[in-house]
Amino acid sequence: MIEFVDVSLQYPNGTQALDRVSLTIQKGEFCFLVGPSGTGKSSLLKLVYREETPTGGQVVVADTDVAALPRRHVPLLRRRIGVVFQDFRLLTKKTAAENVGYALDVIGLPRREKHRRVPKALELVDLVHKADAYPDELSGGEQQRVSIARALVNNPPILVADEPTGNLDPDASWNIIQLLSKINIKGTTVVVATHDRDIVNRMARRVVTMADGRVVADRQKASYDHSDEEPEEQVGPSDPVLRRGEVSR
Amino acid sequence: MNFRTVEFQIVETSANIRRNGLMTAAAITNAAACLFVLGAFALALWNLSSMTEKLSHESRIRVFFIKDVELAEAKDLEQEIVARFGPEIDESVLIPREEVLRNFTMEHPSIPDVGLEEIKPFPHELQIKLRDPERWREVTELARADGRVDEVRSGRESGLEPLLKLRRMTRIGGIVLVVFLGFATLLTISNTIRLTIYARRREIGIMQLVGATTRFIRFPFLLEGVFHGTLGALLGGAALLGGYTSVVSWIADTIPAFEKWLVYGVDQLAILFAGLVVSGLLFGLIGSWISVSRHLESG
Numbered sequence: 295m296i297e298f299v300d301v302s303l304q305y306p307n308g309t310q311a312l313d314r315v316s317l318t319i320q321k322g323e324f325c326f327l328v329g330p331s332g333t334g335k336s337s338l339l340k341l342v343y344r345e346e347t348p349t350g351g352q353v354v355v356a357d358t359d360v361a362a363l364p365r366r367h368v369p370l371l372r373r374r375i376g377v378v379f380q381d382f383r384l385l386t387k388k389t390a391a392e393n394v395g396y397a398l399d400v401i402g403l404p405r406r407e408k409h410r411r412v413p414k415a416l417e418l419v420d421l422v423h424k425a426d427a428y429p430d431e432l433s434g435g436e437q438q439r440v441s442i443a444r445a446l447v448n449n450p451p452i453l454v455a456d457e458p459t460g461n462l463d464p465d466a467s468w469n470i471i472q473l474l475s476k477i478n479i480k481g482t483t484v485v486v487a488t489h490d491r492d493i494v495n496r497m498a499r500r501v502v503t504m505a506d507g508r509v510v511a512d513r514q515k516a517s518y519d520h521s522d523e524e525p526e527e528q529v530g531p532s533d534p535v536l537r538r539g540e541v542s543r
Numbered sequence: 544m545n546f547r548t549v550e551f552q553i554v555e556t557s558a559n560i561r562r563n564g565l566m567t568a569a570a571i572t573n574a575a576a577c578l579f580v581l582g583a584f585a586l587a588l589w590n591l592s593s594m595t596e597k598l599s600h601e602s603r604i605r606v607f608f609i610k611d612v613e614l615a616e617a618k619d620l621e622q623e624i625v626a627r628f629g630p631e632i633d634e635s636v637l638i639p640r641e642e643v644l645r646n647f648t649m650e651h652p653s654i655p656d657v658g659l660e661e662i663k664p665f666p667h668e669l670q671i672k673l674r675d676p677e678r679w680r681e682v683t684e685l686a687r688a689d690g691r692v693d694e695v696r697s698g699r700e701s702g703l704e705p706l707l708k709l710r711r712m713t714r715i716g717g718i719v720l721v722v723f724l725g726f727a728t729l730l731t732i733s734n735t736i737r738l739t740i741y742a743r744r745r746e747i748g749i750m751q752l753v754g755a756t757t758r759f760i761r762f763p764f765l766l767e768g769v770f771h772g773t774l775g776a777l778l779g780g781a782a783l784l785g786g787y788t789s790v791v792s793w794i795a796d797t798i799p800a801f802e803k804w805l806v807y808g809v810d811q812l813a814i815l816f817a818g819l820v821v822s823g824l825l826f827g828l829i830g831s832w833i834s835v836s837r838h839l840e841s842g
Contacts, residue, residue: 343752366757373754383749387562400755402548444753 295321295452295483296342301351303337303507311337313507314351319485321451324478326494327487328518329504335487338504339454342485343375344368356451373401376445376453376482380460382437384429390440391416391425397444415443419473435466442473446482453477455486459493467493494518548759556763559743560770566739567771573735574775574823575782577728582783582819584724586806588717589815594804595710599676600633602706604683604697606669612691614639617667620689624671628682634672640665666693679703725822732775733830736768740838747838757839764835765828772827773820780819784812 296319303312312334319325327335340346341353344360353360356374363371384393394415398408416422419439429437438458445453455474459467471486471493478484488494494501494517501516502509560567608617614637621637638646643665648654671682683697697703740747750760788807795802806812 369751369754369756369759371754372752377752383745383752385746385749396749397753399551400750400753400759402545402551402759404547448754 295319295323295356296485297352297354298338298341299352299354301338301341301348301353303334303341303346304349311507312341312348315507315509316351317502317509317512319483321483322478322481323500324475324484324497325486325500325502326497326518327485327502327504328489328494329510331489333504334507335504336456337507339377339456339485339487342452342454343372343377373448374450374452376442376448376450378438378441378445378453378455378458380457382429382434382441382461384437384440384444386429389426389428390421390432390436390443393429393440394443394447397447401448411447415447416440418446418477419443433466434462435469438462438466438470439473442470442477446477450482452483453485455484455488457488458486459488459490464492468496471497491518552759552763552766556766556770559763560767563739563742566742567767570732570735570739570771571775571778574732574772574827575779576775577731577779578776578819578823578826579779579783581721581724581728581822582780582815585717585721585818586783586787586815588713588720589806589811590804592710592713592717593806595706595713597804599703599706599710600672602672602676602679602703604671604673604679604686604695606671606686606692607694607696608666608668608691609693610663610666612667614667616691617669620686620691621669624669624682624685627685628673628678631674631678632671633674634670636670638668638670640667643668676703676707679707725826728822729826729830732768732772732826733833736764736771736827736831737834737838739767740764740834744838760839761832761835764831768827768831768834769824770827772823772825772830774823775827776820776823779823780816783819784816787812 296317298315298317301312301315302310304310315334315338317338327338329335337346341348341360342355344363347361355371358371360371385396388396391412395408395412398411403411413422413425416425419442421436421439421443424432424436424440427436429440432440438461442453442455442458453474458474459470462470467490471490474484474486475497498515498517500512500514501518503511606620608620617637621635625632625635640663641660644659644663647665648656648659669686673679673682679697683695686692686695747760791802791805791807794805
């Protein structure tokens with residue numbers, strides 16, 4: 295589903311954000327990207343939705359070579375990827391329902407279809423009762439749920455989340471991760487970049503650890519603290535059997 | 544883009560215009576001021592051009608015959624010139640020496656009558672007005688080469704030559720200046736639109752994130768640009784014409800002789816106004832196109 299082959303990314307200012315990263319995330323997988331700030335987690339996610347293009351190597355997302363994608367086709371790629379950020383990125387002058395519907399408006403979906411899909415997306419994140427609330431009337435956790443609903447309303451096969459719990463208290467963070475897990479169980483591939491040790495440890499999912507723009511560890515059912523230890527538990531990213539087992543669990 | 548998308552875009556654009564009231568007011572005011580200045584320059588140049596045009600058309604080539612040339616001979620030359628230049632001649636008048644004298648004595652009544660009619664101090668005079676004043680040289684050369692002619696006053700002597708030079712300069716300089724000012728106006732309007740885009744960069748980022756195409760993102764900004772430019776032009780144009788007609792009527796009251804040189808016909812002012820509105824619309828459209836494209840490319 296998502297494949298990085300020997301990917302490097304150097305920003306115009308000379309910063310080497312990624313250094314020959316190879317990583318495969320299978321369809322339906324739930325994967326944490328962990329590591330200190332500035333190790334390339336966000337850069338890796340940006341390559342998925344073509345916010346950045348690699349300076350070397352190949353990024354394949356849902357059978358599409360992202361780097362080779364013509365600029366005019368980038369919106370079509372983004373419609374197949376839901377993106378969630380730490381700062382929610384909601385339009386403050388629109389209600390929760392309007393924010394979710396906005397993702398459908400911009401792709402010109404018929405109104406009837408929009409009215410069918412928006413309540414379903416809000417129901418998924420348990421916010422039907424807050425459909426008419428504006429972002430500043432919602433808590434941080436609720437705002438993040440709206441942003442997840444917006445990311446999912448288009449039924450994308452992939453969801454990437456960049457520090458989705460960074461602005462939330464522990465309870466709200468756990469709720470968000472549970473929600474992402476629920477979405478993953480329904481079949482969506484979920485990739486989460488995070489600093490949140492507690493969540494990573496409690497979830498015990500695949501953990502890819504990054505340092506200095508490189509993948510330094512990649513383990514199944516790992517914890518944040520021990521993700522770069524215990525090499526005997528390492529499971530290669532191309533072992534789909536175990537992952538499928540996890541998903542259906 | 545389907546109907547649903549266009550409808551959504553129009554609703555969003557009008558909401559944005561209302562929400563960003565201060566920015567909208569700034570953009571419209573800026574467009575109005577720019578187009579007012581552009582229009583004022585265009586009007587000043589138009590007046591100057593019309594003035595030189597009218598003056599040069601009023602200018603006549605004056606052919607003075609040798610004193611003892613008879614009227615019939617003078618008439619022959621007149622016919623030769625008319626035959627040669629035909630429709631180019633707007634008007635040709637042969638003034639017999641008696642009439643020249645009569646005009647002279649009427650203009651200078653203080654000069655005592657010392658039997659000027661006997662002395663015949665003036666020759667016959669032929670005055671020619673051309674449709675295209677630029678062809679004065681050819682007519683002058685033909686008349687000068689004729690043995691019956693004593694002197695031809697045209698070009699530099701009659702002030703036509705510098706006038707024609709001024710007319711040419713006004714035309715070329717006017718076009719260059721208006722194009723230059725137009726470009727400056729476009730840049731100013733485009734920069735103001737950039738501010739409105741900058742104010743909404745977050746929204747644009749979200750649109751890009753959820754898969755909006757460049758065309759989709761650009762469209763409402765183009766609509767807004769057209770709105771700013773057109774409304775600005777309507778306001779600036781109305782202010783300009785209001786001010787101008789007041790100035791014209793003041794000139795008509797204080798220096799009536801000057802009035803005939805001015806551009807103030809309703810149809811002429813309507814052309815200017817329409818030109819400003821079309822310019823405002825185009826500047827808004829092109830200005831927002833440039834700004835939003837630059838933003839999207841850099842983003």
